[in-house]
Amino acid sequence: MIKLSDGGAYLINGVDIVEDSASAVNEVAAKTGCSVTKEEAAKNTIAYGILENHNTSGNMEKLKIKFDKMTSHDITFVGIIQTARASGLEKFPIPYVLTNCHNSLCAVGGTINEDDHMFGLTCAKKYGGIYVPPHQAVIHQFAREMLAEGGKMILGSDSHTRYGALGTMAMGEGGPELVKQLLNKTYDINRPGVVAIYMTGEPAKGVGPQDVALAIIGAVFGNGYVKNKVMEFVGPGVSSLSADFRIGVDVMTTETTCLSSIWRTDDKVKEFYDIHGRSESYKELNPGNVAYYDGVVYVDLSTIKPMIAMPFHPSNTYTIEELNANLEDILHDVEKKALVSLDGQVEYKLTDKIKNGRLYVDQGIIAGCAGGGFENICAAADILKGKSIGADEFTLSVYPASTPIYVELARNGRLADLMETGAIVKTAFCGPCFGAGDTPANNAFSIRHSTRNFPNREGSKLQNGQISSVALMDARSIAATAANKGYLTAATDVDVEFTGPAYHFDSSIYANRVFDSKGVADPEQEIQFGPNIKDWPEMVALPENLIIKVVSEIHDPVTTTDELIPSGETSSFRSNPLGLAEFALSRKDPAYVGRAKEVQKAEKAREAGQCMGEALPELRDIMHKIKETYDVHKSNVGVGSTIFAVKPGDGSAREQAASCQKVLGGWANIANEYATKRYRSNLINWGMLPFIIDKGELPFENGDYIFIPEIQDAIKNKVSTIKAFVVNKDMKEFELKLDELTDDERQIILDGCLINYYRDNK
Structure with a gap:
């Protein structure tokens, strides 16, 4: 279904691929009649053109990007605006949309979620934004x-900020990167590589966008083929896909760990803009006659089969056909993997879901930015029309992605068709994606057309002895399973005629309810706060020397941001830095918070001019040992905590995965590598050192103290290899490394965090 090139390749006239080799340049010249270098051809990708148009540095190797628009939701916008306010915000300089789709139920925490919404509305008025x-x-x-607009760039504080199918290069980042844009600063990155996603053929009947997306994710996640690169969708197969279908594939590119995505555009995308009354926003985008890519993912759409991503990652993919044919073996394999993902905290079993030789599913969900599209839901309604989901355990919930979609489903009758089957249709809400809606029963198995299926992402709590799990599937196969009353079924195995009704967008729905300042700020508007909305605590600058204690050690192959700061009901505390920090690593390492706070006592004592050893007695022996070699005292050494994880930061863009560690006294992470650029950026923006250590036997273990001498000078002098010591009865030297840091990033770390950086450099 999917094939990867071994190296780079040239794309000629958007159709022919010539893989890089000693004779490639000559072959390209023979096909085109002109000679072009690899460097020249690399400038002919769609991605290069958009990045060049938004780069302010004058150097295409070191980009300083200014975005056209930004968007955030109600888990992230309070912290972003609070940070920007503390750094001197006066007005939103570009259109900034504040949506409310994560804490929208207002079901837990008393008033605090609606308080956040009112904060957002009043800030949209005060600073000139848009409030949904x-x-x-x-x-x-x-x-x-x-x-979305063709050729433009959007930055969002959600990892699934992907609008490439509409010709918009969009990126999901942690909140501090949005703060920089609000303060008229730039997004600074090295020019990313660009990988062609070369599509041919067309999907078989019953195959949907999630099937294509999962097939791609399964092929590229584990080997890092597109990590921190731009995925550029090209080839003749793109034209066989509707705009909705492309959107459904595009949003899932986040799960490959790519930086962003962009697609060539055509009349189907133009029609999307026409339908939404924004024809002027369409722009035709195509690569140049000869474009060079750093790799090629070959996708023959005609060979894609209905897919399923088994727990606990979107890359754990199989065809549904393969799963059904090897049911016991694959389920046993998932159970074995769960021992790592769940640390053996609870008993996890999937093989008991086999009934009469088939896999029985407890729940189906079609929801959110991935599943809640118009075409997905209409296709599901076609499959389910005239059927029943049954009166047993299996349930089905459908969440249209917007009220305009909901209204059109009501007007064209698909809403009634779904509800007659026993399905429940709910309002636009992201809850099923992050554990705040439709949490299954203990030991239940849910199939979802949503974005992620990480451990506990569906809302269960290991610390309370609970476990349920999620597999990702396309809406069509979820509907086919529902039609068979919960027995796993591929959509290609059912007899259905897809009606493909036309979509009509009703713009009056937003006109009647969405507040749009049109970019006009009202400085006299008072911001409405609630008792849970707290300012960030004071954070100190990086000291001359550093003592850090390892307070958590995680050896999973990948650690997600959900494991660093759980989603679900904890989201109600996102506007309260100290309150939220109490949940840090709570599902992965419940003792982490207590250990970190214990170490933090010494730093707080130091900052108050008091004796660190009295606050943390075990530090006395550590200091005594260090003083045998180095002149350290409370005025030139800081004390904090660190965690080690093999590969942290996969998944959500939420900055709180880093900020919660920081407000608990964290000074660093130590990792073999970082799963995403956005998590590493979050660490840096909160003044934390993103250390790298070579793979192999660790020189330290949980509970050890590490002394890093002259760390302040190392950052100032751009040292990439840092001398450090494990301090016990002796001082055991080892090396920590720092990958490339921009000058601004170094200063942010030196100042202690982004807030300090802007306050100190006004």
């Missing part, structure tokens, strides 16, 4: 309908 009330749209659907 709860239940109107999930963040990314509103952006598709109302923000």
Whole structure:
């Protein structure tokens, strides 16, 4: 289904691929009649052109990007605006949309979620933004309908900020990167590589966008083929896909760990803009006659089969056909992998879901930015029309991605068709994607057309002895399974005629409810705060020397941001830095918070001019040992905590995965590598050192103290290899490394965090 090139390749006239080799340049010249260098051809990708148009540095190797628009939701916008306010915000300099699709139920925490919404509305008025009330749209659907424009760039504080199918290069980042844009600063990165996703053929009947997306993810996640690169969708197969289908594939590119995505555009994308009353926003985008890519993912759409991503990662992929044919073996394999993902905290079993030789599913969900699109839901309704989901354990919930989609489903009858089957249709909400809606029963198995299936992402709590799990599937196969009352079924195995009704967008729905300042700020508007909305605590600058204690050691192959700071009901505390920090690593290492706070006592004592050894008695012996070699005292050495993880930061862009560690006294992470650029950026923006250590036997273990002498000078002098010591009865030297840091990033770390950086450099 999917094939990867061994190296780079040239794309000629958008159709022919010539893989890089000693004779490639000559072959390209023979086909085109002109000679072009690899460097020249690399400038002919769609991605290069968009990045060049948004780069302010004058150097295409070191980009300083200014975005056209931004978007956030109600888990992230309070912290972003609070950070920007503390750094001197006066007005939103570009259109900034505040959506309310994560904490929109207001079901837990008393008033605090609606307090956040009112904070957002009043800030939109004060600073000149756009406010989308709860239940109107999930963040990314509103952006598709109302923000995307051909050739433009959008930055969002959600990892699934992907609008490439509409010709918009979009990126999901942690909140501090949005703060920089609000303060008229730039997004600084090295020019990313660009990988062609070369599509041919067309999908078989019953195959949907999630099937294509999962096939790609399964092929490229584990080997890092597109990590931190731009995925550029090209080839004749693109034209066989509707705009909705492309959107469904595009949003899942985040799960490959790519930086962003962009697609060539055509009349089907133009029609999308026409339908939404924004014809002027369409721009035809194609690579140049000869474009060079750093790799090629060959996708023959005609060979894609209905897919399933088994727990606990979107890359754990199989065809449904393969799963059904090897049911016991694959389920046993998932159970073995769960021993690592769940640390053996609870008993996890899937093989008991086999009934009469088939896999029985407890729940189906079609929701959010991935599943809640118009075509997905209409296709599901076609499969289910006239059937029943049954009166047993199996349930089915459908969440249209926006109220305009919901209204059109009501008008064309598909809403009634779904509800007659026993399915429940709910309002636009991201909850099933992050554990705040439709949490299954203990030991239940859910199939979802949503974005992620990480451990506990569905809302269960290991610390309370709970475990349920999620597999990702396309809406069509979820509907086919529902039609068979919960027995896993591929959509290609059912007899159905897809009706493909036309979509009509009703712009009055947003006109009646969405507040749009049109970019006009009202400085006299008072911001409405709630008791849970707290300012960031004071954070000190990086000291001359550093003592850090390892307070958590994680050896999973990948550690997600959900494991660093759980999603679900904890999201209600996102506006309260110290309150939220109490949940840090709570599902992965429940003792982490207590250990980190214990170490933090010494630093707080130091900052108050008091004796660190009295606050943390075990530090006395550590200091005594260090003083045998180095002149350290409370005025020139800081004390904090660190965690080790093999590969942390996969998944969500949420900055709190880093900021929670920081407010608990964290000074660093130590890793073999970082799963995503956005997590590493979050660490840096919160003044934390993103150390790298070579793979192999660790020189330290959980509970050890590490002394890093002259760390301040090392950062100032751009030293990449840092001398450090494990301090016990002796001082055992080892090396920590720092990958490339920009000058601004170094200063942010030196100042202690982004807030300090802007406050100190006004």
